[in-house]
Amino acid sequence: MSRKRRRQKKHHLEPESQERWLVTYSDLITLLLVFFIVLYSMSQIQNEKFNALMDSLRTVFQGDAILSETSMTPTSQNNDLSSMPIKEDDSDHDKNKEKNEEKLDKLYLKLQDYIKENRLGNEIKLTNLQRGVQLTFRERILFDLGEARIKQQAFPILEKVGGILKTVPNEISIEGHTDNNQFRGTSKYASNWELSGTRSRTVMLFLINHDKLHPERLHFVGYGEYKPVAKNDTKAHQAMNRRVNIIVLR
Template structure:
């Protein structure tokens, strides 16, 4: 009986499971590797730390490849420093937020034109005959008819040509459309050429359009309208008011 019992104990000792030693050994290996890395990254040895970081970068961030003599592909030897230099050479992206909107540029040109026109009027001492106004519609140049036309006529006076030439030259500095308006007072006109103030106001506006076209202003920019006596500035009850109502407006539209 004693001999049989010893055989059983021996059998149990032969079947002891020792598989836990493998993961335990792996854990010790990983801990050793960790301590080696921590030791090599000591702050007092900055050169070794930088060298290791560059080696890691090359190992894990290599993009370009080249063919080896065996026909396979191997990572290139591009260094971390080279990649950094190439990144610094890249042009800065354009900041689209700093681009000036076209509407702002056009408005600035229009305001510059108004300043030039006012200076021109001041130099020529024409403030009594020409009035400049900044309206929502655009920049309006109001011309009293007495400096442009004879009474009942749609022919531009020859002595007004130089003044209109100066205005036309400044109008070439912008590309805005231009509207020409003709206005009269309420005094009726009955002639073979102009049965009413409608025809007279329209013909006067058209005369200005034709003249501006001869000064190289694109006709696509030009349009005209005759309002007759129906858009007066003042009541037609005095000589002065009727004179103010007879006018031609050149409007540089926004």
């Protein structure tokens, strides 16, 4: 009798035990589905978070725990964002550039008014160039022929111009030029280069000493005869080439 009951009990248990693998299989399918969904949603995640996710998933499959909450907390996200490089905004640069252009426009108008009021149009030429605002001084207003000492009557002009130049912080290039006449042995300057460089240096030092322009804003160049504005075929054209340019650079 007891054997018969055991057979009946065994008969009732066998179908149930045969279906248990379906539970395990369904759990495995569910975990795999979650795994691929998380992978898809985290496709843009950084490597550190991805590694943390993989470690947590390994823990899940080992039966120890589910995903660690600390791997995806807001704090860790903020830390990751703070470590990411921030693209520099060019808006501030554009604003500064616009302000600088406005200052140069005002500078140009001030210099233009000064030249007109003092009837210096034949001696000083004002030009608005791509590289900056340029003042061109003809030789005769600043220097005697072949000399690099500034004339006494030019002092007030350079002082006034220097005062206007102080209204902007831009760098200033002072550039000397000559004609193509060669120096004789009696000249104190060995070449046109030396004369043009000495003249531009003299103007630079005047602006520093008399107008208190900051030296770091200034530099001087001597081009000699090699950047003429006209052919050296007449005395009038040679006089045009003998000049000093003061350029407020953009």
